[in-house]
Amino acid sequence: MWFDRGEINIYGVSGDTCVIGEATVRLGTKLVEELEEKIEFLKSAKLNLLRPRIIRVIYADYAVPSALEAAKKRGIWVLKWSGDLTPISVSS
Numbered sequence: 001m002w003f004d005r006g007e008i009n010i011y012g013v014s015g016d017t018c019v020i021g022e023a024t025v026r027l028g029t030k031l032v033e034e035l036e037e038k039i040e041f042l043k044s045a046k047l048n049l050l051r052p053r054i055i056r057v058i059y060a061d062y063a064v065p066s067a068l069e070a071a072k073k074r075g076i077w078v079l080k081w082s083g084d085l086t087p088i089s090v091s092s
Helices: 029-045 065-074
Strands: 008-016 017-027 053-062 077-080
Touching: 017 029, 017 065, 029 053, 029 065, 053 065, 065 077
Parallel strands: 017 053, 053 077
Antiparallel strands: 008 017
């Protein structure tokens, strides 16, 4: 999905839940911060795209440990083909 500040790779809505995220080969802390910035922008400028419950997600082939720690602190679900790297979290 394209919007004023760039692109979001993963976006979906069902009922009162919205999934927003990125997909990457190698996850670093910069992408974790970037995802949060994009969501904050959507909250302020494109609220019609969001729902009351938000699942933040990043799909990655490899994630550096510092990025996983940053994602956990922000409630971002990180996963790869073999399973979850951080727990799923739903925020309001």
